[in-house]
Amino acid sequence: MATLTFPLSRIEGHARVVIEVHGGEVVSASFQAMEMRGFGYFVQGTPAEQMPVIVPRICGVCSTAHHVAAVKALEDAYGITPPPLARKIRELLLLGQLIQNQATSLFIFTMPDRLNVDSIFSLSEEEAAGAVQHGIPIRALQVRKTGTDLITLAGGQFIHPIKAVIGGVSSGIPAEAAETMRNRLVEALPVACDLFSYYWETSLALRERIGTWGDDAPACYIASTGDIHPNYDSDSLHVQAPDGTIHDRFSARNFRDYLSYQETEYSYAGQTSYRGEVLRANSLARINMTCIMATPRADQFLARFQKMYGQPAHAILLFDLCRGIELVYALERAIEILAEPLDGEVTLVPHEPRDGEGYGLVEAPRGPLIHHYTIEKGLISQAEFIIPTVHNMLAIERALRVAANRYITPELVNLELERAVGRVVRAFDPCIACATH
Amino acid sequence: MIRFAVLQLSGCAGCEVSLLNAGAWLDRYRLVYMPLVISAYDVPEVDILLVSGGIRTDEDLYNLRRAVGRSRQVVAVGTCAISGGVANLGNRDDVRELFLSQAERLHVPRLLPRCQPIDAVTHVDRYLPGCPPTPELFMAVLFDDPNFKPGKSVCQECGRAKSKEMRPERLAGSQQGSISPDICLINQGYLCIGSSTRGGCRAICTIAGHPCVGCRGPSDAFIEKESEAWFVSIQRVFASLTDIPAAEIDAALRSPQLALFLFQFSDYAGGGSPRPKEKVL
Numbered sequence A: 001m002a003t004l005t006f007p008l009s010r011i012e013g014h015a016r017v018v019i020e021v022h023g024g025e026v027v028s029a030s031f032q033a034m035e036m037r038g039f040g041y042f043v044q045g046t047p048a049e050q051m052p053v054i055v056p057r058i059c060g061v062c063s064t065a066h067h068v069a070a071v072k073a074l075e076d077a078y079g080i081t082p083p084p085l086a087r088k089i090r091e092l093l094l095l096g097q098l099i100q101n102q103a104t105s106l107f108i109f110t111m112p113d114r115l116n117v118d119s120i121f122s123l124s125e126e127e128a129a130g131a132v133q134h135g136i137p138i139r140a141l142q143v144r145k146t147g148t149d150l151i152t153l154a155g156g157q158f159i160h161p162i163k164a165v166i167g168g169v170s171s172g173i174p175a176e177a178a179e180t181m182r183n184r185l186v187e188a189l190p191v192a193c194d195l196f197s198y199y200w201e202t203s204l205a206l207r208e209r210i211g212t213w214g215d216d217a218p219a220c221y222i223a224s225t226g227d228i229h230p231n232y233d234s235d236s237l238h239v240q241a242p243d244g245t246i247h248d249r250f251s252a253r254n255f256r257d258y259l260s261y262q263e264t265e266y267s268y269a270g271q272t273s274y275r276g277e278v279l280r281a282n283s284l285a286r287i288n289m290t291c292i293m294a295t296p297r298a299d300q301f302l303a304r305f306q307k308m309y310g311q312p313a314h315a316i317l318l319f320d321l322c323r324g325i326e327l328v329y330a331l332e333r334a335i336e337i338l339a340e341p342l343d344g345e346v347t348l349v350p351h352e353p354r355d356g357e358g359y360g361l362v363e364a365p366r367g368p369l370i371h372h373y374t375i376e377k378g379l380i381s382q383a384e385f386i387i388p389t390v391h392n393m394l395a396i397e398r399a400l401r402v403a404a405n406r407y408i409t410p411e412l413v414n415l416e417l418e419r420a421v422g423r424v425v426r427a428f429d430p431c432i433a434c435a436t437h
Numbered sequence B: 001m002i003r004f005a006v007l008q009l010s011g012c013a014g015c016e017v018s019l020l021n022a023g024a025w026l027d028r029y030r031l032v033y034m035p036l037v038i039s040a041y042d043v044p045e046v047d048i049l050l051v052s053g054g055i056r057t058d059e060d061l062y063n064l065r066r067a068v069g070r071s072r073q074v075v076a077v078g079t080c081a082i083s084g085g086v087a088n089l090g091n092r093d094d095v096r097e098l099f100l101s102q103a104e105r106l107h108v109p110r111l112l113p114r115c116q117p118i119d120a121v122t123h124v125d126r127y128l129p130g131c132p133p134t135p136e137l138f139m140a141v142l143f144d145d146p147n148f149k150p151g152k153s154v155c156q157e158c159g160r161a162k163s164k165e166m167r168p169e170r171l172a173g174s175q176q177g178s179i180s181p182d183i184c185l186i187n188q189g190y191l192c193i194g195s196s197t198r199g200g201c202r203a204i205c206t207i208a209g210h211p212c213v214g215c216r217g218p219s220d221a222f223i224e225k226e227s228e229a230w231f232v233s234i235q236r237v238f239a240s241l242t243d244i245p246a247a248e249i250d251a252a253l254r255s256p257q258l259a260l261f262l263f264q265f266s267d268y269a270g271g272g273s274p275r276p277k278e279k280v281l
Helices: A050-059 A063-078 A084-115 A125-133 A136-155 A175-210 A252-257 A283-288 A295-311 A319-336 A390-408 A416-427 A434-436 B015-022 B057-070 B079-085 B085-091 B093-103 B135-142 B154-158 B229-241 B246-253 B256-262
Strands: A001-006 A015-024 A025-033 A218-222 A238-240 A245-248 A261-262 A271-274 A354-366 A369-374 A381-387 B001-008 B030-033 B046-051 B055-057 B071-077 B111-116 B124-130
Touching: A001 B071, A015 A390, A015 A416, A025 A434, A025 B055, A050 A063, A050 A369, A050 A381, A050 B030, A050 B085, A050 B256, A063 A084, A063 A354, A084 A136, A084 A175, A084 A319, A084 A354, A084 A416, A084 B015, A136 A175, A136 A319, A136 B015, A175 A319, A218 A245, A218 A369, A245 A252, A245 A295, A252 A261, A252 A354, A252 A369, A271 A390, A283 A319, A295 A319, A295 B256, A319 A416, A354 A416, A369 A390, A390 A416, A390 A434, B001 B015, B001 B057, B015 B046, B015 B135, B030 B046, B046 B057, B046 B079, B055 B057, B057 B071, B057 B111, B071 B079, B071 B135, B079 B085, B085 B093, B085 B111, B085 B256, B124 B135, B229 B246
Parallel strands: B001 B030, B001 B046, B046 B071, B071 B124
Antiparallel strands: A001 A015, A015 A025, A218 A238, A238 A245, A261 A271, A354 A369, A369 A381, B055 B111
8 A cells, every 4th residue: 555645835734635545546535634722622711702812813814704703602692783884894804804815825825736836936037937927926915915904904903803892893994094995905906807817817728738627526515605695794504405406504503403523533623514415615615606796897707607617616626716706706895895984883882791602603715614602600611613624624535536536547646646636625725723723 | 035934833824924914025035935825845945934833743843943954043933933822821731631632633743742932942043923923023024124113012102192080990801892092991991911012013903992912922121031020010000000909900911812922921831031132023
């Protein structure tokens, strides 16, 4: 038996893929998360109100989602509803994160796979010719930074936000600051559209070269979004069957009736399945459940996507294209919101802390995130973090087996396998810091 | 061109994200290793090695030792590399026992008994605290910028007015109630430790209305001392601005979110000697 180990890069965190081969047959393919800090253990005993400051540190990439999920879990426990303006400002926060994340995933993590280089930052002169021509490094950083700046405006701190508080947000956004931010987003939108169009072209070329969009069986999809257009503040999770019908809708509180979780000895991250089936979360799941984006440029991209690949689409590399559609949407939607008044109205309702249980659900860039807290004497006695990347673990491994079978034959191991492993994993954009927490 | 690398140990990648926001290094320095954005599997010889995250697994330890040998200058970046950060909360005995007995897996890197800062095992030339350090701070440390002038403390950079009249009698929860825009958060009853925290972050949190939890660590006034000196001093700050009972403050000062600050005192985490202030930005 031969064991092939592939260290991974251009994803968040430490992970590797291990493929076992016997007599030219692929025996197994495992995705191994290799770090662990123990948030579920060490937050026990923490005063509940400190969670919104502590849990963003689970992940500096997904921090905003954790921040908002923590606040929502506590609001659920205390039985309060934030005012409309606060929800709007939280939407801006999540849009900022979506911009930052999708721009990073597209232009920094997966663009190099299209250009056949190691990174957009360390190009040799030859390699750089194509990338520089399109100004990729500088423009990629420009687009993702508008996302970070939006988080800063709506969230106070730029990586680990502080402005979502139990009962709302701590303040509104003054008109002048909103206008400045809006102008920056208006400038970034065409840059993002150009980069994404170029990304789409290079993806088509990649498809041509490798002969597949990532062949794998259809799957079930999970997301927490609107029925018609995106809504990242929905109060239910949806599971879509491979044929596109919605199978189940359930609240965060009832997730255990639908999702089962198991741990493995080879990874610090567990795996979720849906009634025994492989699940997929992240961009493709949301786009498969979306009729329209409801913003003009994003809808042009969506129409093209649906025409070319149908709905639901199942090929793995299409996750990446969906991220681009969402990037454009997030920029356009944030531009819309920032034109509305975001100051003057109430942003916060008072609350009375009490013991009990709370669930906070947020659609993070990687899929539905749930925080579940039990509070005793004002302290967290138990905390559970239901992480989107964990929903994708079985799907990642299944797709890795497909790729392994494609490139491993009794005669030889095609060296394209290493690149294929990278492409498969990056399509799911896993976050290891979150998955292991 | 100066070559630099970023080694991420067990952390959250927030420092890396912040560095990406500080795009100005792009045309001046050559980034040769940073697995988050580059497919390169080994640290080459570099002029500057930025290390983020704490040492949590045996693999962290191995990677750190190997990388340090190839670097001319080592910079500990972020609260985790300097103190273990929030992950240090897992070092409490009861949590640690539970954690190590339940979380260990068979076929992946082994969890070490404690989460450690990087200077527990290697020399460090410079420290850049912050959770995460702002892009401005990254640029200042990378370019060793003489024009970068941080305030002595977060308090000094904050600009909220202190009041002799407004004297709260109880601590407000950090999530309780609305915040007056221009008045010192301590006067409003919040446990803000910006008066003892290093400046340089431009007081983003306190200006936005959240009490400082001290992620930048002790200011020069405290950094070469032990934690006890700080406990005494912060009580004096609250006594001068509030009528909150000392015992209430004392208990709150030991609450988990202040782990970001307190563990940066070398004695608080149990061991090590204080960091000399000239090494800390």
